[in-house]
Amino acid sequence: MSGGVGFTQYATAAYTDNILDDFTQYGVDYIKKHHGGIAKAKATQEVVNDIATEVNLYGMEQYEEYPTALESHFGGSQRATVLAAASGITVALATANSNAGLNGWYLSMLMHKEGWSRLGFFGYDLQDQCGSANSMSIRPDEGLLGELRGPNYPNYAMNVGHQGGYAGIAGAAHIARGDA
Numbered sequence: 277m278s279g280g281v282g283f284t285q286y287a288t289a290a291y292t293d294n295i296l297d298d299f300t301q302y303g304v305d306y307i308k309k310h311h312g313g314i315a316k317a318k319a320t321q322e323v324v325n326d327i328a329t330e331v332n333l334y335g336m337e338q339y340e341e342y343p344t345a346l347e348s349h350f351g352g353s354q355r356a357t358v359l360a361a362a363s364g365i366t367v368a369l370a371t372a373n374s375n376a377g378l379n380g381w382y383l384s385m386l387m388h389k390e391g392w393s394r395l396g397f398f399g400y401d402l403q404d405q406c407g408s409a410n411s412m413s414i415r416p417d418e419g420l421l422g423e424l425r426g427p428n429y430p431n432y433a434m435n436v437g438h439q440g441g442y443a444g445i446a447g448a449a450h451i452a453r454g455d456a
Contacts, residue, residue: 293348296358299338303331303366311370315452319373327370328363328380332387335359352392353437360384361441368448377445 304314307327311317317327339345339355349355363384368377450456 295338295345295348296362299331299335299358299362300365302334303327303362304369306330307366307370314369315372315454317370319371319376321379323371324367324376324379324383327367328383329387331363331366331380332359332384335362336388336391356385356388357437357441359388360438361444364441364445365448368445369452372449372452374446374449377449378442381441381445 307313307317311323311327317323336359339349346355349358360381364377364379364381367380368374371377447456
């Protein structure tokens with residue numbers, strides 16, 4: 277048996293503290309102030325850019341300001357997941373649209389890569405860099421809506437820690453619409 281934290285610790289550590297909650301709450305406060313509240317914004321690229329950029333930059337600043345947050349999320353992939361989940365969930369709440377939320381996720385990943393030069397362990401960031409191109413197509417192999425994606429979706433099985441984030445984005449859109 278090899279050492280290491282294992283997938284259970286990897287996948288749960290990022291979701292079981294208040295860091296994701298803080299980043300998402302910041303985003304909710306932002307959409308209430310700048311976009312009229314939950315489910316009030318149109319699902320446009322401009323809205324995605326505005327909200328995801330604001331939430332992602334806030335999160336990156338928090339990681340830099342509080343080193344214990346970096347210790348809690350010990351891997352770059354965990355930090356990438358939390359930043360992207362907060363960005364995507366906030367966009368999905370603002371627009372009530374899961375596809376807009378996924379675009380917020382992917383924008384966050386690209387910003388993270390530009391800001392910190394890498395997303396995760398080794399080269400396991402393929403799904404985070406190729407997803408933007410797929411998010412506007414509805415092809416069964418690469419562009420399914422968030423609600424129809426699962427753990428065996430192409431390119432996603434590489435990173436089990438992301439599954440909770442994807443589910444959060446799809447759920448946020450339904451919560452915003454009031455049909456969850």
